[in-house]
Amino acid sequence: MARRDFEKILGELGEIRRVVNDSSSGLAGLRKDQEDLRRKVLETVQQGTTGLREENRELRRRQEKMLTDLADARTGVEALRRELAQAFSHIVGTPDPAGAAERGSSLELEQREPRPLDVTDVETGNGWREEAVNEIPGPVSDGEEEQRDRNGLPEVVTVPAAATQVSPAVGAAPAEPSVDPAAPASGDAEQQRKEDHAQHLESVLRAAAIASARVICHRDTWSFLIEQTSQHPHFRLPERINDLDDGMIETSLSGRSVLAVLVTMRKVSDDYASVDEDMATWALACAVYQRTQLAVTDTTHTRPDGAQVTTIVLDDRPTATNQAA
Structure with a gap:
């Protein structure tokens, strides 16, 4: 009885050994199945990773394009804001800088342009000194007149004594030594600037x-x-x-x-x-x-x-x- 059981056990062990050593259903088959499964998992992971990389690249390209469009839109909004400000300034009537410069130039030319003497200029002593004296007719010799013409001197006139007494008050200022009172004032103005x-x-x-x-x-x-x-x-x-x-x-x-x-x-x-x-x-x-x-x-x-x-x-x-x- 014991021998028969022992032989039976040996037979079962032999069957197990045969099954284990079988290339299709044994350990070799299990290794092959595991290798196939590993290869399939790696292929699936690699395909998924490749797809994610492509999606990330596409998202990055879209993001860069979006940033570029945003910068262009910001530039356009800034330009539109400037145009609106210019239009608003023209509507409310902003003074034209070119017109102001032209007015300033015309004003400067008008100030520098020589003008004819007026009665007030004669009375106040402005303008040419020769015209501030009233001409009084009197006999003048031909020799003296020719001498004055050659020397380029103004015509000498004879005035009454009363006029002679008043005229020094008008012409006394140029005889005094010239003192420039604007010199310290200009220095103070420069310091203030x-x-x-x-x-x-x-x-x-x-x-x-x-x-x-x-x-x-x-x-x-x-x-x-x-x-x-x-x-x-x-x-x-x-x-x-x-x-x-x-x-x-x-x-x-x-x-x-x-x-x-x-x-x-x-x-x-x-x-x-x-x-x-x-x-x-x-x-x-x-x-x-x-x-x-x-x-x-x-x-x-x-x-x-x-x-x-x-x-x-x-x-x-x-x-x-x-x-x-």
Whole structure:
């Protein structure tokens, strides 16, 4: 019995060994199946990775194209904003710089052009000295007249004693030694110009470090500010403008736009200082420049806790004492 069982066990072990050693269903087949499965997994993963890479490349190309289109759109919006500002300035009637230069040139030519003497010029002593003396007829010898013509001297006339007594009062000034009183005045003016220029540079440097500034003024003053500064490359129109009472507006400008306001208003005030025909433009430019300069002067390099925003206010009003009076 035991022998028969032992043989049976040996037979089963032999069958197991045969099955294990079989190339199609044994360990070799299992290894082959595993290798095939591994190869299929690698192919699937590789195909999926290749597809993801292609999708990523396509997304990257689309993103770059989108950024390029966005930059083009931003450039177009900026150009449209400039065109709108120019159209707005033409609608409200901005003074033409070429016309102003032509008016200044014509005014300078008119001032330098010689004009005929007037009665007031004769009385005040302006113009040629020869015409300030009234001619009195008298006998003149031919020899003396020819001598005067050769020497190029003016005709000598005889005047009464009364006229002789009055004329020294008129002609006494040129006889005195010439003293130029404008020399110290010109030196003081040059020093003042240097100080103003240094103060202007300091204001520009302070404005360059400002993040934003609040502007409070009338809407007409705001229109003037836009008309003058819209052409400056550093000026940017604010995104929002709030309406206040009494026709006032409130908005915020970046530090870059404040720089444009300072530089432009300084130039306008200098250009229109000598043109009497447009004193209003000069006065408005000076007011905006001075208030902007005053606002940036109070800034500090550090931002303390509770610090207020830089504010440019153009709203002068009478004090309570003046109102009561």
